[in-house]
Amino acid sequence: MTDTExxxxxxxxxxxxxxxxxxxxxxxxxxxxxxxxxxxLAELEMGCDxxxxxxxxxxxxxxxxxxxxxx
Numbered sequence: 001m002t003d004t005e006x007x008x009x010x011x012x013x014x015x016x017x018x019x020x021x022x023x024x025x026x027x028x029x030x031x032x033x034x035x036x037x038x039x040x041l042a043e044l045e046m047g048c049d050x051x052x053x054x055x056x057x058x059x060x061x062x063x064x065x066x067x068x069x070x071x
Contacts, residue, residue: 004051008044011054015041018061025068033061 001009015037022034040054 008051011051011058012041012044014058015044015054018058018065021065022061025065029064033064037061 019034019037019041022030022037025034036057040050040057043050044054
């Protein structure tokens with residue numbers, strides 16, 4: 001497995017985890033993040049070269065989730 005493929009798989013798993021954490025949250029922000037995670041997952045699965053965007057999506061969603069826990 002190449003480094004690129006390993007990073008892609010790790011990002012897919014991170015997106016799945018973030019989407020699962022977001023699905024149990026209520027509110028418009030959580031719904032939007034969740035929808036965006038699933039959208040990026042679909043694009044990655046279709047072969048889109050959007051790994052950087054996917055990683056940014058994961059970081060952004062996790063940051064928001066962490067802020068909600070702290071609040």
